[in-house]
Amino acid sequence: MVERLRQLRLTHFKLCPFSRAIRLVLGELGLRPEFVDVQPWALDRTFLAANPAGTLPVVETRDGRLLIGAYATAEFIDDLGSDEAIRACFAAEPVTVERSSRRLDTLFPGDIDSRAEVRRLIDWFHLKFDREVSQELLHEKVRPVLDRKTSRAPDAAMLRAARANLKYHLSYVGFLADQRRWLGGDEISYADLAAAAHLSIADYLGEIDWEDVPYAQVWYQLVKSRPSFRPLLEDRVPGVAPPAHYAELDF
Amino acid sequence: MVERLRQLRLTHFKLCPFSRAIRLVLGELGLRPEFVDVQPWALDRTFLAANPAGTLPVVETRDGRLLIGAYATAEFIDDLGSDEAIRACFAAEPVTVERSSRRLDTLFPGDIDSRAEVRRLIDWFHLKFDREVSQELLHEKVRPVLDRKTSRAPDAAMLRAARANLKYHLSYVGFLADQRRWLGGDEISYADLAAAAHLSIADYLGEIDWEDVPYAQVWYQLVKSRPSFRPLLEDRVPGVAPPAHYAELDF
Numbered sequence: 040m041v042e043r044l045r046q047l048r049l050t051h052f053k054l055c056p057f058s059r060a061i062r063l064v065l066g067e068l069g070l071r072p073e074f075v076d077v078q079p080w081a082l083d084r085t086f087l088a089a090n091p092a093g094t095l096p097v098v099e100t101r102d103g104r105l106l107i108g109a110y111a112t113a114e115f116i117d118d119l120g121s122d123e124a125i126r127a128c129f130a131a132e133p134v135t136v137e138r139s140s141r142r143l144d145t146l147f148p149g150d151i152d153s154r155a156e157v158r159r160l161i162d163w164f165h166l167k168f169d170r171e172v173s174q175e176l177l178h179e180k181v182r183p184v185l186d187r188k189t190s191r192a193p194d195a196a197m198l199r200a201a202r203a204n205l206k207y208h209l210s211y212v213g214f215l216a217d218q219r220r221w222l223g224g225d226e227i228s229y230a231d232l233a234a235a236a237h238l239s240i241a242d243y244l245g246e247i248d249w250e251d252v253p254y255a256q257v258w259y260q261l262v263k264s265r266p267s268f269r270p271l272l273e274d275r276v277p278g279v280a281p282p283a284h285y286a287e288l289d290f
Numbered sequence: 291m292v293e294r295l296r297q298l299r300l301t302h303f304k305l306c307p308f309s310r311a312i313r314l315v316l317g318e319l320g321l322r323p324e325f326v327d328v329q330p331w332a333l334d335r336t337f338l339a340a341n342p343a344g345t346l347p348v349v350e351t352r353d354g355r356l357l358i359g360a361y362a363t364a365e366f367i368d369d370l371g372s373d374e375a376i377r378a379c380f381a382a383e384p385v386t387v388e389r390s391s392r393r394l395d396t397l398f399p400g401d402i403d404s405r406a407e408v409r410r411l412i413d414w415f416h417l418k419f420d421r422e423v424s425q426e427l428l429h430e431k432v433r434p435v436l437d438r439k440t441s442r443a444p445d446a447a448m449l450r451a452a453r454a455n456l457k458y459h460l461s462y463v464g465f466l467a468d469q470r471r472w473l474g475g476d477e478i479s480y481a482d483l484a485a486a487a488h489l490s491i492a493d494y495l496g497e498i499d500w501e502d503v504p505y506a507q508v509w510y511q512l513v514k515s516r517p518s519f520r521p522l523l524e525d526r527v528p529g530v531a532p533p534a535h536y537a538e539l540d541f
Contacts (some may be wrong), residue, residue: 047478051371091462092410092413092414092418094413094414094417094418104403104406105404107413108360108409108410108413108417109371110409110410110412110413110417111406111407111409111410111413112406113406114365114406114409115402115405115406118405118467119402122353151366151370152355153485154356154365154366154369155362155363155365155366155369155513156362158359158361158362158365158366159343159358159359159361159362161361162345162358162359162360162361162362163343163345165417166359166361166417167343168343170421170425179509189538192431211342241454
């Protein structure tokens with residue numbers, strides 16, 4: 040009997056930071072999923088039956104597995120370990136990876152201490168930055184445009200708080216980028232992808248003055264220039280236009 | 291030269307769900323840390339220099355490592371792997387583990403699919419439940435009591451929303467507990483500990499009617515009866531008294 044193989048599929052929202060983090064991961068691995076676009080506040084019954092948490096992204100692997108959420112997906116890829124195992128599980132066909140920049144070899148590189156440091160930073164972005172900045176910006180600036188039920192003007196006090204938080208986070212990214220080659224250490228890791236995923240949404244929404252944070256800017260330029268990032272720069276959400284510099288590599 | 295060994299130390303807040311999850315993990319591993327009690331909204335400079343995210347818990351291992359946050363700590367323990375490695379890193383002296391109930395052998399038991407399922411559920415509690423229930427309850431019912439600067443009456447609308455969310459989460463726990471021996475599958479895992487950590491705070495605050503959710507209650511009784519849970523049942527926060535059933539094993 041021939042194993043029935045499906046297409047690798049990613050259900051995501053273009054401005055969801057967790058979805059973007061996993062899109063970057065798949066891109067670094069040379070994998071090109073088929074995309075299913077959804078909005079986090081308008082998920083249908085089929086989606087909710089598969090993932091009652093109603094969270095994004097959801098990855099359907101070539102061998103029929105369902106991976107739910109960025110945490111389970113990233114650690115699953117780490118558990119698989121070898122390129123061959125990842126390929127067998129995810130890739131529908133042999134993939135050629137663009138070698139214009141060095142590929143990310145593993146999501147959590149180095150020894151157990153380096154891995155803990157990378158995970159500390161991922162937690163920073165997926166838990167703290169998400170709550171203090173990403174979700175607030177999406178709630179005030181994106182949802183009211185796309186979701187008629189919540190249509191209203193942004194709450195000025197909420198936006199002010201999110202902006203103040205964003206400044207603090209950017210200064211910490213700058214501090215790290217000044218001390219280290221990549222946020223987690225000498226090698227690029229999932230921490231860089233997760234951080235860039237969140238920051239790219241604030242950037243899409245015109246909330247970042249890069250000139251104020253030169254070290255953070257240099258680091259972001261490095262991540263933004265990677266082939267895995269290109270599809271994110273082409274994202275457009277109707278009714279929410281990014282600033283001119285959003286898609287520029289030299290910004 | 292003799293390696294300088296320190297005492298295992300956990301900096302935590304008694305009603306922080308992430309702190310509780312790691313207390314349960316350490317308890318299951320037979321480790322008894324020295325506790326440093328802090329309040330998440332009143333962290334001092336020394337703490338913030340070590341952990342600028344201002345998140346809890348922070349674990350200082352016997353060999354001088356600093357582990358920041360529940361995510362990095364739990365995955366670090368998984369990376370260590372063997373009991374011996376965990377012991378060498380964490381335990382100040384040989385520990386005797388109470389064997390009245392079967393110990394948790396590994397935080398993420400089973401094959402890679404089981405591990406992904408456990409992590410899906412951890413994400414559910416640490417990201418979704420935390421945002422929709424734990425942080426809301428702490429913000430409305432605990433912080434105003436302990437933190438003079440924010441002293442005020444709870445916001446009725448926020449509490450109503452958190453309670454409605456809690457009902458949905460409890461029904462999902464009940465659904466899982468009806469289908470499976472433990473939340474993640476046949477074996478107890480970190481998913482049970484993380485879920486119980488969050489629920490134990492809602493329970494401390496008198497927000498759970500266990501009679502409404504009998505399957506969830508049976509599962510919670512199992513976790514609550516473990517020796518690792520006992521210290522949590524003895525926690526008391528000044529000015530916030532738990533209901534009578536909080537510390538009872540037969541509730």
